[in-house]
Amino acid sequence: MRLRQVGATALLIECHDSDQVESWRRELWRRRGRGELSVIDIVPGAATVLLDGVAPGAASLVESWASSLEAAPAVEGPLVEVPTVFDGEDLADVADLWQVTVDEAIGRLVTTDFTVSFSGFAPGFGYLRGLPSEWAVPRLAAPRPRVPAGSVALADTYCGIYPSASPGGWRLVGRTALKLFDVRRDAPATLSPGARVKLVPTS
Incomplete structure (x- = not known):
């Protein structure tokens, strides 16, 4: 330090x-x-x-x-469940990178305990850590000009959910209808540092 x-x-x-x-x-x-x-x-x-x-x-x-620091009690943050449809354009590519089937890749994601490490890139965009280093996923060689709001994506060992439509080079694995950012709320960001996040499969 x-x-x-x-x-x-x-x-x-x-x-x-x-x-x-x-x-x-x-x-x-x-x-x-x-x-x-x-x-x-x-x-x-x-x-x-x-x-x-x-x-x-x-x-x-x-x-x-x-x-x-080591003696400080660990306090769990609030749990946020994110209903996710796993139909992202890059899901099959991620499965190939991990050398597993698509269903197995989804299984890895829904059983991972994510934590919001920090926020950035765009208001309400939380960088979710929890993926082991051996599951690191490279960004796309060329970013997409527009990624839809609610897209669930991976890059390196992070998972992220786009709160609004924007350019982006992360690999898309799914989508959610959960509203990630709203300035009219007392706490505008749904995912704040320290929060625990679970991706819950839905159709």
């Missing part, structure tokens, strides 16, 4: 991997909930956690918490 001041009131924690990012996210949210950390926003990334709006001198305080 490396801690850097990146602004007058911003700190960046550089982590070894996504597991350490998740450990820091849980610890920082726990500390904030107990009133030990005053911060405007905690933003996890692929290998970083950004603290925005912290008081000057907070770096030494945050650094002192590093030793307590």
